[in-house]
Amino acid sequence: MSFLKISNLSKKYANQPESAVTNVSFECNEGEFIAIVGENGSGKSTLLKLINGLIEPDQGSVFLENKKVKGPSENLVPGHPDINLLFQEFNLFPKHTVKENITYQLRYFSKDAQDERLNELIKVCKLEGLENKLPSELSGGQHQRVALARAMSDRPKLLLMDEPFSNLDVMLKDQIKIQVLDHLRKEGQTLIFITHDLGDALSLADRIMIMRAGQIVQLDVPEKIYEKPVDEYSAYLFGKVNIFDAENFFQSTGITGCKPTKSKISIRPEHFSITKDDKGDFKATVERIYYRGDSYEVVATVKNEITIRINTRKKNIFPGNEIMVKLIKSKIHFVD
Numbered sequence: 001m002s003f004l005k006i007s008n009l010s011k012k013y014a015n016q017p018e019s020a021v022t023n024v025s026f027e028c029n030e031g032e033f034i035a036i037v038g039e040n041g042s043g044k045s046t047l048l049k050l051i052n053g054l055i056e057p058d059q060g061s062v063f064l065e066n067k068k069v070k071g072p073s074e075n076l077v078p079g080h081p082d083i084n085l086l087f088q089e090f091n092l093f094p095k096h097t098v099k100e101n102i103t104y105q106l107r108y109f110s111k112d113a114q115d116e117r118l119n120e121l122i123k124v125c126k127l128e129g130l131e132n133k134l135p136s137e138l139s140g141g142q143h144q145r146v147a148l149a150r151a152m153s154d155r156p157k158l159l160l161m162d163e164p165f166s167n168l169d170v171m172l173k174d175q176i177k178i179q180v181l182d183h184l185r186k187e188g189q190t191l192i193f194i195t196h197d198l199g200d201a202l203s204l205a206d207r208i209m210i211m212r213a214g215q216i217v218q219l220d221v222p223e224k225i226y227e228k229p230v231d232e233y234s235a236y237l238f239g240k241v242n243i244f245d246a247e248n249f250f251q252s253t254g255i256t257g258c259k260p261t262k263s264k265i266s267i268r269p270e271h272f273s274i275t276k277d278d279k280g281d282f283k284a285t286v287e288r289i290y291y292r293g294d295s296y297e298v299v300a301t302v303k304n305e306i307t308i309r310i311n312t313r314k315k316n317i318f319p320g321n322e323i324m325v326k327l328i329k330s331k332i333h334f335v336d
């Protein structure tokens with residue numbers, strides 16, 4: 001039995017020419033963290049609303065622990081009691097304090113249980129001193145932290161979060177996201193979250209789902225997503241990448257022993273290195289150098305035929321230099 005099973009979900013909004021979500025199927029294990037990434041309008045938020053039963057699918061189904069999640073047409077109150085969705089807009093109760101917003105979902109619990117959970121979440125989401133304030137008295141980042149605490153409060157079977165850390169400043173973001181996600185891990189929470197921070201997706205999720213035009217392009221563990229993207233779109237989403245025409249690449253570099261399975265190749269800049277004359281695979285001429293803080297990005301051409309980007313920590317490389325380049329051949333990856 002799969003914990004969460006999504007089958008062939010599709011949704012087209014009445015006033016839109018294209019479907020927002022098309023034929024999406026996947027399963028999620030209990031306790032798993034899945035990050036959803038993709039360009040604006042690719043259907044990520046719509047998918048979360050469909051999973052939560054907030055909007056009616058045109059086709060397909062959602063099963064949580066083998067029970068169907070009903071859409072609004074079958075439910076008096078849209079949504080699911082065991083699924084919490086943290087919206088991008090937060091949706092706090094405006095006339096209630098931070099404390100009341102967080103404990104709302106716990107209203108049927110004993111006062112002691114409410115206080116215990118409240119105090120725990122106040123610490124995890126760094127809300128000390130804000131307990132009695134109204135939403136109108138909070139900053140955007142504070143709003144988001146209250147909404148986070150509220151979504152976590154009753155330990156739902158499934159937690160869905162739409163860009164949960166987007167309003168936090170850089171200093172706070174790292175601290176809160178680690179505290180919150182560590183806490184959720186300890187509690188065995190199952191989590192699906194949307195993020196535009198690709199570093200977060202790579203480092204925090206068990207699997208990453210890439211969406212484009214309402215469909216799943218790739219769903220896999222972070223290492224595979226980064227090193228073995230299925231196509232150019234997935235490759236570019238996760239940072240700098242070299243995309244070559246396979247035939248051109250092998251011809252220009254003289255690299256042999258690799259049988260092309262598709263017409264293009266993706267190679268991350270860190271999989272090339274600059275080396276001594278006798279240890280390299282091919283020569284290149286440096287065109288430009290960009291300082292990246294912890295490394296340099298060197299742009300070089302090979303026989304004036306292809307341009308490559310190389311990540312290096314080597315200093316004293318200048319435009320016009322001829323360099324010897326080594327490639328980790330196991331990182332050559334063919335894409336569509």
Ligand SMILES: Nc1ncnc2c1ncn2[C@@H]1O[C@H](COP(=O)(O)OP(=O)(O)OP(=O)(O)O)[C@@H](O)[C@H]1O
Nearest residue numbers: 013015016020038039040041042043044045046047
């Ligand atoms: N309530 C709605 N009514 C009509 N069209 C909608 C509605 N909500 C979303 N859409 C459309 O559906 C498509 C998918 O939108 P959705 O918000 O799911 O994408 P997203 O990937 O979450 O985008 P973003 O990254 O910008 O938040 C878009 O074309 C959007 O304009």
